[in-house]
Structures are given as C-alpha cells and as structure tokens.
Amino acid sequence: MERFRIDVPSATPAEFVKVFGNVRFSVLTPCLLRVESGNFCDEPTQRVWGRAFDAPAYRCEKKGSEVNIITDKAHFTYNLRTRRMKRIILADGRNVKNFKKGNLKGTRRTLDGCNGAVPLEDGLVSRGGVSVMDDSRGLILRGDKIVSRPECSDKYFFAYGSEYRACIADFFKLCGQVPLLPRFALGNWWSRYKAYTQEEYLTLMRRFKAEGLPFTVATIDMDWHWVDVVKRFGPQAKPGKPTGMLDLFYNTSWPGWTGYSWNTDLFPDYRAMLKELKGMNYAVTLNLHPAMGVRFFEDMYEKVAARAGVDPSTKQRIPFSLANEKIVQAYFDDILRPYEKEGVDFWWIDWQQGKRSDVPGLDPLWALNHYQFLDQKDEGKRALILSRYAKEGSHRYPVGFSGDTAMTWASLKFQPYMTATATNVGYTWWSHDIGGHHFGYKDDELYIRWLQFGVFSPINRLHSTANEFMGKEPWKCSPAAEAVAKALLRLRHRLIPYLYSENYVTHTTGRALCEPMYYSYDCPEAYRAKGEYMFGGNLLVCPITEKTNKVTSLASADVWIPEGRWTDIFTGNVYTEGNYRVYRYMSKIPVFAREGTIIPMYKEGCDNSISMQNDLEVWIYRGNGEYVLYEDDGVSMDYEKGAYVRTHMSVTLSGNEAVFTVMPAGGDVSMLPKGRKINLLFRDIAEADVNVDGAETGRLSDGVSVEYTGVPVIVTLKNCVFTCNADYRESVTDVVSRYNMNNMLKQSLFSGALGSLTSKIYAPKALRGPIEELRRICTVRTARK
Structure with a gap:
C-alpha cells in the first residue's frame, strides 16, 4: 500500500564506501562506521533509513588482513580474517577494544510485571567511548513491503567518545528524526482501566472542567468495545487456536481482549459522547489489542470478510495478519478510519502477545507502530500513537507506553532513571502509568510524588486499574493531597509553551526533554547522579522517591548541583556546585533553574485550552x-x-x-x-x-x-x-518547630543550632539533615549580592 512506502536516500555515496572481498565499509561520519560482511544492503531497514547525511574526510589503508579507516575523530582497525573490529582509537587517545564496557544503557520494551529496578538494554553512548548497533537481523523496507533479509553481518560502530549529544543527533540522521508531537500530548492525560458508562465518563470529564483541572487527553481503555463476548455472542466468539503461551493466556482469560465494536450497553450513543468530548477540548484515544483478529460479531465483519475473501455466513474468524495486505488495509480503512472520522484522535496499541508473527522475523509490535504512524501521516495528521518500545528506531513512533507497573515506591524510584536513560537510544517520549497501575497500596504521598515526577516528565498520563478503590482523581485523596494534586495538574498545563518549545528542539536538533546529567557535564558526579536529569536545557529535576519521615514531615533526595548558581523554583533558595541531601515537604519537588533561565508559560492553568x-x-x-x-x-x-x-x-x-x-x-x-x-x-x-x-x-x-x-x-x-536565601535562624526555627516529637527533647537537641552554623547536633541524621541543608545554602549565600 502506497501509504506505507518508505522513500528515503538510504545508500551511502560510493566515495565513502570501501569494499574488500565480501566486507564493505561505509564511512558515515568521522565517528560512525558501518561494517557489513556477507550480503550488502542499500535499502532502508526497520532501524536504519538513511546512510547519506555527511561528507566525512577519511583515508583507508590495508595492511595484510587489517583495514584501517582513519578520520580526524577516530581510527578504526578491522581484521578481515577474523571478521571483527580489532580496536578503535579515539581522538582523545583512548584505545578501545571492548565495545560493551562502560555502556550507559538504553531502555527496554516494557515494565509489565516489574516492581522496581530492572535491567535495561544497551544504549548508543558509553563511558568507554564506543558502542555498537547490530542491524544484521533488521528486515528490509522495500517500497511498501517488509521483506526478509539474506544472512549477513551489519554493524554500526559509534565512536563518539563523550560527545553523547552528537552521537544521538547522528543516530537520528541515520534512523529518522523524532516527530513533532501535537500540542495536546504535552498536557495532562486521563486514563483508567474501568468499564465506564457513557454518562459516567462524561460526568467525570465535565467535573474536571468544572473544577479547573486541565486534562487534554481522554483515554478510554478496552471496555469501549464488547468484552463479555462468549456470554453475549456464544462459544463461537472464542478466539482461535493459540500460537503460544501468551496467546493461550489471553484466549483463556480474556476472550474479549480484542474488539472493534462499541459496547452499546455502556455507550448507547458513542458518537454523541465523542462530539461532547471534542466540544470540551479533549483529544480522544481508544485502547486496541489486535491479536485475536476480527470475529463475526464485529460491526464491520462483513466488510473485512469481503476484503479477506471469507464468506461471512460461515462466521469464520479472520485472523490478525501482517502478511496479508488485504487484512492490513481492512484494519485501517474498515475498522479504524470510520472511528477517526467520528472523533477518535489516535490509538493506544496495547500489544502484549509476544514477538512472533506470520512474517518471519517481524515483531508485530514494531509493525503495528510503523503502520499506525504512517497511516496517520497519510491522512495529513500530526501522527501520534501510544505503544511499547520495539528496539532502536522506535523513536519515530511516539509516544512510548511503559506498561503496567506496580503501585510502589520501588517502581517510582526507577522511572526517573529509566526515562532519562532512554535518551541513549533516542527514545525521548516515554509515558508511564503515573501513580502506578495495580497492586501496591493506597498512599497519598506516593501519589503526589509520582504526580510531581509526571509533571516534570515527557508525558503526564494518570492511569490505574479496574479496582474501584484505585482511581487517581485528586478528590479521592485527603484534602491536603487533593490541593497539591490539583495545583500540580494546573502547573503541568501552564508549562505547555515551554514543553512545546522543547518538543520542537527535540524534533529539530535531537536534544531530549529529559537528559541524563552526563550529557551536559562530563565529570564523575554527573554519572553518579542517576536520580536527577535535565528537563530542557536549563532546568534540573530531582524527583523525591522516598517516604516522608514521620518526625520531620520531610522527605529527602540526594542531588548533585553543577557549577554556577541554581535557584529552586519552588522555594526560591539558591544552590551552588556540590552534592546535597535536600529535604522537601509533600507539596514541593526539587527543581533548579540555572542562572539566566527563561521559562515561558500559560498565564492561567485552570482551562484546558491549548x-x-x-x-x-x-x-x-x-x-x-x-x-x-x-x-x-x-x-x-x-x-x-x-x-x-x-x-x-x-x-x-x-x-x-x-x-x-x-x-x-x-x-x-x-x-x-x-x-x-x-x-x-x-x-x-x-x-x-x-x-x-x-x-x-x-x-x-x-x-x-x-x-x-x-x-x-x-x-x-x-x-x-x-532575593536572598531565607534567614538561617528563622528557617531552622520554622523547620524544627514542625518536628513531631517531645518538646523538651527538641529544645535540648536543637536550640544550640540556632545561633551557630558549625555547632555539632547530637541527633539522628534524619533529624539533623534538614538543618545541615540550611547550613549549606546559608553558607553559600547569606547576604544580597
């Protein structure tokens, strides 16, 4: 189909190519070398779309079985006999032979079933200075077809040293740029796995508007379509024979997992609902699980059957197929397109059935992401999907859905690191289930801390499971937490001008909204600072991911502040270079603005206008x-x-x-x-x-x-x-006055700290820590300058 055709200049010009027998070298940039052996490929693949974007000066020397490719940035030595890269010498003198050592990691397909830190795949940047992307198994995109590739070795050697941002920028030139997201995607998303009725859902969205809670995306999970299909339509509604354990699990547990027809019991007039949602300025997305194909009870069954050559009177299930062009066409034109015309803006592709398909080597997740995105672009729209990560090149299909995470502190603690680290494979737009999806326990503080991270993350999508008691509506918290949550949602909306400008920066330059600290600062402290990240070029964010101390009412986080003057945008206190343990009440998150920072915002945050x-x-x-x-x-x-x-x-x-x-x-x-x-x-x-x-x-x-x-x-x-940092004595008095402890003991422990910045405090670290932070920043800045 023409809409899926990829026409890009994918071959490297001959002057930058050297061939020795069945080994081919393509010099793509002074730091990026492609090495193929066996069958050569000049067509775009799943990962790589263009190999002609630079004109690097280089020389090539062959000595015996060794080939040397030399640029002003790197010296590559390859052994033709062993078919291995022997070493790469970088401009700074490093002689790199182990190309996996020091890898700073990338991301992973999903956090489904995870609770806390989990391993990440390798990324494209490394403290060792070199990384390798293996495209040997990448299928070929030939016109509008995805075809198998003859056996070969096809590797890309990224020898960028510590120039991480340049590495990722060239990766985007190689594999395609990050699309510009529509503006509504950068506001607040409402999402919940719940069988809403039409009136329930509209009542909720009206209430958000009435209470000045500016959500811009309305998500309806799988219950928009028929789910109790066997009970409603009989045993013939059961899916076909499972092809693996995942299929067996879903076919047995949820035969209604896949569906394409509105549940008119819950949504008797879904068109009117979509119209009202659009009138309230919500972008709408629906959840899809395509694996079970199209069954006889679907509204569009006859149309799809006609395309597939199936007699509809047989009620035969039409299998989901990526190899059958007619079924792919029916999927987009007969199933999805009519809903898009009625008001569905984009789709949540919730593929969970593994990596096997009817096209050998083709991951269905990748194919769905690819086809869905190109289909929207063919309609002239600013394309958007919500789906899981499917290896390098997935940045072309934002936004990423990280899966169902446990509602625990361990899950929250891992997500800031995972989000920033995904930059190392160019995956810049992760969307997490803010607040956690399932299991865990109800904790207002955890909800607020997660929401704080959501506000200062790529996508702020609140989500939870079908448990009636696990909703993320702010009014389902204590009054104190409710007030904080509402303020955070309004702040996120106000930040849209800043976020959208950063969206454009990512699209045009490749710089991610969330970057690890070592992208801007190549020093040991930056590599150790795994709990913080840059949020745009000038904001440093360090989410609180630990519980509040019951005595102090403060939670803490370790943060490294780079050189210069940094102002906490919530407290107004100034910090200078160093490692700090910072303490914050539940309403505050450590966010620091570098001197000279400019943040454009909406003036008001109660309306969801974008x-x-x-x-x-x-x-x-x-x-x-x-x-x-x-x-x-x-x-x-x-x-x-x-x-x-x-x-x-x-x-x-x-x-x-x-x-x-x-x-x-x-x-x-x-x-x-x-x-x-x-x-x-x-x-x-x-x-x-x-x-x-x-x-x-x-x-x-x-x-x-x-x-x-x-x-x-x-x-x-x-x-x-x-402005100055708050007065030291007043600040200590204010903080310690809030400690929940014996008053006489409090006076005995802390009265000496009021008059001195150096007196020893004989108290547990959790109690003296907030005072030590005040001593640091008051020492840094005690008077007007």
Whole structure:
C-alpha cells in the first residue's frame, strides 16, 4: 500500500564506501562506521533509513588482513580474517577494544510485571567511548513491503567518545528524526482501566472542567468495545487456536481482549459522547489489542470478510495478519478510519502477545507502530500513537507506553532513571502509568510524588486499574493531597509553551526533554547522579522517591548541583556546585533553574485550552541566557510549510542591572494572537527601577506586563535588589518547630543550632539533615549580592 512506502536516500555515496572481498565499509561520519560482511544492503531497514547525511574526510589503508579507516575523530582497525573490529582509537587517545564496557544503557520494551529496578538494554553512548548497533537481523523496507533479509553481518560502530549529544543527533540522521508531537500530548492525560458508562465518563470529564483541572487527553481503555463476548455472542466468539503461551493466556482469560465494536450497553450513543468530548477540548484515544483478529460479531465483519475473501455466513474468524495486505488495509480503512472520522484522535496499541508473527522475523509490535504512524501521516495528521518500545528506531513512533507497573515506591524510584536513560537510544517520549497501575497500596504521598515526577516528565498520563478503590482523581485523596494534586495538574498545563518549545528542539536538533546529567557535564558526579536529569536545557529535576519521615514531615533526595548558581523554583533558595541531601515537604519537588533561565508559560492553568493563548507568563532568573518560544497550530503539518512563529527572548545581567529583551518574531508573524500580553516575573529580583522601551514605569512589584505584537520589547531593571536565601535562624526555627516529637527533647537537641552554623547536633541524621541543608545554602549565600 502506497501509504506505507518508505522513500528515503538510504545508500551511502560510493566515495565513502570501501569494499574488500565480501566486507564493505561505509564511512558515515568521522565517528560512525558501518561494517557489513556477507550480503550488502542499500535499502532502508526497520532501524536504519538513511546512510547519506555527511561528507566525512577519511583515508583507508590495508595492511595484510587489517583495514584501517582513519578520520580526524577516530581510527578504526578491522581484521578481515577474523571478521571483527580489532580496536578503535579515539581522538582523545583512548584505545578501545571492548565495545560493551562502560555502556550507559538504553531502555527496554516494557515494565509489565516489574516492581522496581530492572535491567535495561544497551544504549548508543558509553563511558568507554564506543558502542555498537547490530542491524544484521533488521528486515528490509522495500517500497511498501517488509521483506526478509539474506544472512549477513551489519554493524554500526559509534565512536563518539563523550560527545553523547552528537552521537544521538547522528543516530537520528541515520534512523529518522523524532516527530513533532501535537500540542495536546504535552498536557495532562486521563486514563483508567474501568468499564465506564457513557454518562459516567462524561460526568467525570465535565467535573474536571468544572473544577479547573486541565486534562487534554481522554483515554478510554478496552471496555469501549464488547468484552463479555462468549456470554453475549456464544462459544463461537472464542478466539482461535493459540500460537503460544501468551496467546493461550489471553484466549483463556480474556476472550474479549480484542474488539472493534462499541459496547452499546455502556455507550448507547458513542458518537454523541465523542462530539461532547471534542466540544470540551479533549483529544480522544481508544485502547486496541489486535491479536485475536476480527470475529463475526464485529460491526464491520462483513466488510473485512469481503476484503479477506471469507464468506461471512460461515462466521469464520479472520485472523490478525501482517502478511496479508488485504487484512492490513481492512484494519485501517474498515475498522479504524470510520472511528477517526467520528472523533477518535489516535490509538493506544496495547500489544502484549509476544514477538512472533506470520512474517518471519517481524515483531508485530514494531509493525503495528510503523503502520499506525504512517497511516496517520497519510491522512495529513500530526501522527501520534501510544505503544511499547520495539528496539532502536522506535523513536519515530511516539509516544512510548511503559506498561503496567506496580503501585510502589520501588517502581517510582526507577522511572526517573529509566526515562532519562532512554535518551541513549533516542527514545525521548516515554509515558508511564503515573501513580502506578495495580497492586501496591493506597498512599497519598506516593501519589503526589509520582504526580510531581509526571509533571516534570515527557508525558503526564494518570492511569490505574479496574479496582474501584484505585482511581487517581485528586478528590479521592485527603484534602491536603487533593490541593497539591490539583495545583500540580494546573502547573503541568501552564508549562505547555515551554514543553512545546522543547518538543520542537527535540524534533529539530535531537536534544531530549529529559537528559541524563552526563550529557551536559562530563565529570564523575554527573554519572553518579542517576536520580536527577535535565528537563530542557536549563532546568534540573530531582524527583523525591522516598517516604516522608514521620518526625520531620520531610522527605529527602540526594542531588548533585553543577557549577554556577541554581535557584529552586519552588522555594526560591539558591544552590551552588556540590552534592546535597535536600529535604522537601509533600507539596514541593526539587527543581533548579540555572542562572539566566527563561521559562515561558500559560498565564492561567485552570482551562484546558491549548491554543496560542493571548496571555503568557515568563519566569526569568537573573544571569545571561536566552530562549526561543516556538508556536504553531499544534495539530497539523503546516509548520513544514512555514506556518509557525519563533519568539526569541534573552536576559543579561551586568552588576545590578538586568535587561530582558523580546526580539522580533520569526516565521509567520500573522499567527501571533492579537493584543498578546506577556507578564514577566523576575523570580530572584526583589526590587528594581523598571524601564520599558525607554520609558520609566516605576518600581518592580508583581512583575512587568508588556504587550507583544512581534516587534522588539526591551525591559531594563536598574538598581536591582536580589532575593536572598531565607534567614538561617528563622528557617531552622520554622523547620524544627514542625518536628513531631517531645518538646523538651527538641529544645535540648536543637536550640544550640540556632545561633551557630558549625555547632555539632547530637541527633539522628534524619533529624539533623534538614538543618545541615540550611547550613549549606546559608553558607553559600547569606547576604544580597
């Protein structure tokens, strides 16, 4: 089918190719060498789409059985006799022979059945400086067909040293760029495995709107279709003969696992429901489990049977097939397309039936991701799916669904590390079941900490299982936790301008929203900092993944702060380089803004609108920095034709004078909202004389409001008085006053700490730790600068 055709320049130009017998070398970049032996391939494969994107200078020397490929970045030595890469010498002098040592890992297919840390597959970046991607078993994409590949060895040697971001950027050139996500995907998602009725679901979504909880995606799990199929339609509704243990499990336990017809008992007028959801500004996704094929009771059975050449009177099950072009066409055109026209925006592909298909070597998960994404693009849409990871190249098909995780602290603790580490295979858009899916135990604090991570993760999708008592609605928590949860959901929505701009950065440059610290800082501390990550170029996030201490009411996390001045965006306290144990009450998460950080946001967060809003708010942290706000219509492909706006902002600091500039907009300025107002909040400047475009406007108060029409705006703050960390004595008094313990013992243990930054505190670490943090930051900054 034409919609699935891949037409890319996949062959490497001859001048960058050397052949010795049945071994071929392709020099793709100064750091990236492809080595094939046996049968050669110039066509795109499942992983690799293009091999002609650079013009590296190199020389090739053959000495006996050894071939040396030498660039200005690396020296590759390959032994033709043993068919092995002997060594790679990097520009920094490292002689690398073990290409697995030091690998910084990548990601994994799913977290189904996991509780806590689990092994990850190898990634493309390594402390050893070299990694290998083996594409020997990758099937060939020949036009619109997926075909088997003759036996061969096909390996890509990434010799990038510590230039991790460059490595991943070239990986994207090799395997395809990360698509630009639609804007609604970056808001809050509501998802739950629950047999809602139509009225229940609409009532819930109306309540979210009424309470100012800005969800942008409405997910309906598998109960949208008929599930009790044997009871309703008789024993002939049972699936066919299982092909393996997974099939046996699902066929026996859930014969209604696969379905394509709306359950009209639950959703008597689903079209009206979809229309109302769209009217409330929700994007809609439905859950799919295609493995059992199409059975006689499905609404579209006769159409699919006609395509498949099956007599519908036989009620014969039409098997799910990736090899049968007619069935693939029926799947998209007869089953899914009508629902898309009625209001379904994208699909949640919940494939859990293993890696076998009727095409030898083809993983059904990969094929479904590939076909589903290309099908949406063929419709002219900004494509999106929700599905599991299926090896390198899966970044082309966002968003990733990490599977059903246990509702435990161990699961939460692993997810920040897993999310950031997935960058090492270019998998930038993981979506986790925020709050956990099943098992575990009810814990408001765990819910809030998970939600905090969700707000500062690629996708914030709340989800839970069918247990009536496990819903993630904020009002199902204590009043204190409910208030925090609502504020977090609104914050996530307000962050959409920032998140969408970072989405564009990922699409155009390859820099992930969530990156491990070692991408920006090549030092031992960065590699040890596995619980934190960069969230865009200038925010450092360290989610709290441990329980609150019952005495202090504080939870803690270890964080490494890089060089420079970093401000906690929630407490306002400033930190400088070093390792800290930070302590936070349940309402706070450690998020640090580098000096010069600019964060564009929606001004309000109670409405779920995702348009280019008139009113924006920009948080600014003094220093020298810049940011580009990217905007387009958020849903179409028109940005490829120039329908977008880029607004460049910068801040500079010299002495006690700060200057914030909004430059002329680039792109299609006509798209800018008329009368746009931007409220500038200087988060670490307490007082200043304000000058806007040369006119004095008075003293700094709650921010500076300016109107932006696409022409430059210059705001100058003179005679700045900078904010300070809270007073040490007051802070210690405030923190210790909240300790839940004997008052006389409290006075005895901590009164001496009030007047001294160095006096020894004879108390357990959990009790003295918060004071030690205050001592560190007060020592760092005790006065205005």
